[in-house]
Amino acid sequence: MEESQSVAIEFQKVVKKFGNFTAIHNANLKINDNEFFTLLGPSGCGKTTLLRMVAGFEDVTEGNILLFGQKFMHLPPNKRSVNTVFQQYALFPHMTVYENVAFGLRMKGWSKGNIDTTVREMLDLVRLTPFAERKPNQLSGGQQQRAALVRAIAPKPKVLLLDEPLSALDLKLRQAMRMELKQLQKETGITFVFVTHDQEEALAMSDRIAVMSEGVIQQIGKAQQIYEGPKNEIVAKFIGETNILDASVVGLNKEETKYRIAEDFIITGESVEGLTKNQNVKILLRPEKIRITPLNVNATALRGVIEESMYLGTDTEYQVKVSGGVILKIRDQNGFERRELISLGSHIGLSFSKDSIRILSS
């Protein structure tokens, strides 16, 4: 982490227990100021618990959380300058959109004039000005979402916490809201901590992502780092489609490493430090990194038989049986060259570059 960036939130050895169940195991995490940071993981992985501890709805069993270097765990939620966008929006049903957005400012004791200026500014920002006098139940899902968003932004929190705010919207709206959220983060300069189980959402919006599973932060990094270089099997499986192969190291030198997956199924990757001969490893090979080639091009190329195919529009997914009975998933893009689907049972050749092979730590 660069020294020049100030840290908005720092989790220090945070442990959270509910009775005998440990929801968070020793979480260490620094979220930078003005960052769009995503906590990504399947439901029940503890990501929402982390968020709720920052908001103040859950206490910390062990460890500490700092807000811009300051201790704040002793403060009740209404004394913390962080705001939350709730999954179900939680707009107050008996108040108008205007009153909802004004609520936090009123509670903070702002003057009437100040409140009015800010609320109008906020409603303008998300194009809700014509709906100011409506009750939440008279708004569409997307409008409710935007109202909940500016209600949380209006008091100018130091950090905005977003708890799966897009999960209730339909696909088209969700995609449009991604752009809007990203823009809003840039415009306001507020640190966003976004919780989601949707990997696509995480990859599309985040400056950095923390992948969580079973209460453990598995990996922290930029979208590309996480996708291209997942640290372990959990991360690899959670983000994107994968082929994970059990292999043993059969040859290694300065340029390359050879792995045996089955009797006559040996592949070559870049050299990796710390490997020893005969070591058992897990290899990650993303389906879109494998290319289907005609059989006769390269005699030494890997061969396989198409077992299944699934046409997905932008690409087609094939399941290919290669030697040793291993099944590989392959994503073939239906792109520039128009291509017929390859029929089941066809024999094909396969190729991939050395650098698309990744070793996963167990």
Next chain:
Amino acid sequence: MTLANSVRSIPGFSILAVLCLVILYAPLLVVMVYSFNDSVSITIWGGFSLRWYEQIFFGLEAEKFQKAAWNSITIAFMAAIVSTTIAFSAAVGVVRTSPFKGKNLNISLLSLPIMVPEIVTAVATLIFFSMISFKLGYTSILVAHIVFCIPFAYLPISARIQSIEKVYEEAALDLYANRKEIFRSILLPLMLPGIISGFLLAFIISLDDFIITSFVKGAGVETLPTAIFGSIKQGIKPDIMALSTLLLLVSTLFVTISYFLSRADIKNKLN
């Protein structure tokens, strides 16, 4: 075909439905129509007249009925206010707290009195009053009404409070509101329809109670139901029908208000 439609297609369905409605409402209709009867007889129609209404307001028994009506309304009003307040506190205490030992028992105990035969409650209340030498009269009626109205007020209030999701409270807390403000600006407005329903229900239950009232009223103090019963003992007179019609009108009004309140509520929730 939906289930409702298939039921509707059974032969004789509409006849049966109309018959049920007639059985339900015919006695009430008879009372209402004959309250405008000019004849002294309660069974022979003698033309339209408002004389029985005049009678209950200005006739021989007018003073007695007015006094009884005044007692009924003031007791119902005070009993409803006090029992709603108690029921509200109980509901907040039971529903809005984390589970404690005996929470379910508490909920059952609060609603159980509705199922106790009223005559038993009446006898028990009377025995209790005489044990503590409480003088029977206006105050004893009021106290008894307050007590038996509590479970009726409790039901709609606790149902409403239960339906308020905790996330609103969290959202308010997140937006810098303190406990007092959360209660004032968020919880109370959301609970209000339930509180009004509870109040109206308690008011109606108190207004038309007869059994308990007749046990604990003591001599000389009457509410409308006991006054009507007292009059009827000397034979049914048309003015009683006029009085009953007015009472029916008040009840209908309250039930209607309560209905529209809960409907607005459901509409809010559906959206």
